[in-house]
Amino acid sequence: METRTVLVTGGAGFMGSWLVDELVKKGHQVVSADNLLGGSERNVNKDCKFVKADMRIRDRVKKVVKGTDIIFHLAAYAAEGQSFFSPVAINEINIVPMNNLLVEAINQDVESFVFTSSMAVYGAQKPPFREDMPREPEDPYGAAKAYCETMLEIFARTYGLHYTILRPHNVYGPRQNTADPYRNVLGIWINRILRNKPPLIYGDGDQTRAFSYVEDVTPAIANAAFHEKTNMQIINVGSDEITPINDACRALLETMRSEMEPIYEPARPGEVKNAYCTVRKSVDLLDYKTSHTLKQGLSKMVGWARDLGPQEPTYRLPLEITRKAPRVWVEKLM
């Protein structure tokens, strides 16, 4: 494969840093741009060029895109549940960088643009979600992703940009931010158990998800930019092992050999009950393969989290609306 100069936004984050490693391993020149809002310098690959930059700032984006052949845009604040209560800040972070990157991609003749969207764009439709279902987001995070997808399609159509929209779902594994009380259920539980606090479950725990291990998802994401067959495609990426939240919690408690019982909190407003996707297209177009069961993935993530140690919860973005917000967030009980 011909090597390329590749920009990964959000490259110090969880999925972005795994992607940078994969692209570096394949011999590409990788530029990783991240403002460290949710990511960490400890995730930065020593063989990439790391630029601390905020993709909301036009001039920074212009400089960072210079010389780039391919953009993987992962930078975001992926707090879906919190997005009801912090829509101003979260929309700005999740929308403005896309517009800046698209303008520079066109002006600087970028070849290919891969965007990590989310299954949040499907909203509360009946799962499994298929790529040809309409966008019907139920929350501001999903609405911002739907906006970004649409903008990418419009720009690509108008200017002939190769693009792929990926919709990963419930990705977990080492390097996930475990200090953020607002997002990533497995990371939040692991951190609570490490701090001798029982895991919290919102609602009855019968919600279903398909948890996807990061080392399974990463090669598929990396593949998206390099093949003609992925051009103009929307592709779900991740596992089809459907797991109720109660079962995931039990599996984690077993993995961590904890005797604790979960605490049940009232359901969160707007949380989609059942969310999982068809995966056929990612198998066909991206060579996606589920190589880790949830138990296997959890065991790797727990090993990593134990080495990192318990993290002090960090409330990054303040709640702009507190009405109907979970009390554990309002009262910072995490």
Ligand SMILES: NC(=O)c1ccc[n+]([C@@H]2O[C@H](COP(=O)([O-])OP(=O)(O)OC[C@H]3O[C@@H](n4cnc5c(N)ncnc54)[C@H](O)[C@@H]3O)[C@@H](O)[C@H]2O)c1
């Ligand atoms: N983790 C999942 O389950 C999942 C599922 C579907 C989609 N996604 C999407 O995948 C992408 C990566 O998610 P993740 O779980 O790795 O999250 P993450 O928070 O670990 O990574 C996002 C990175 O973006 C950076 N960032 C945020 N705003 C920025 C800005 N304005 N400029 C520069 N950098 C900025 C953060 O510092 C962070 O390092 C996101 O777009 C997310 O919406 C994640």
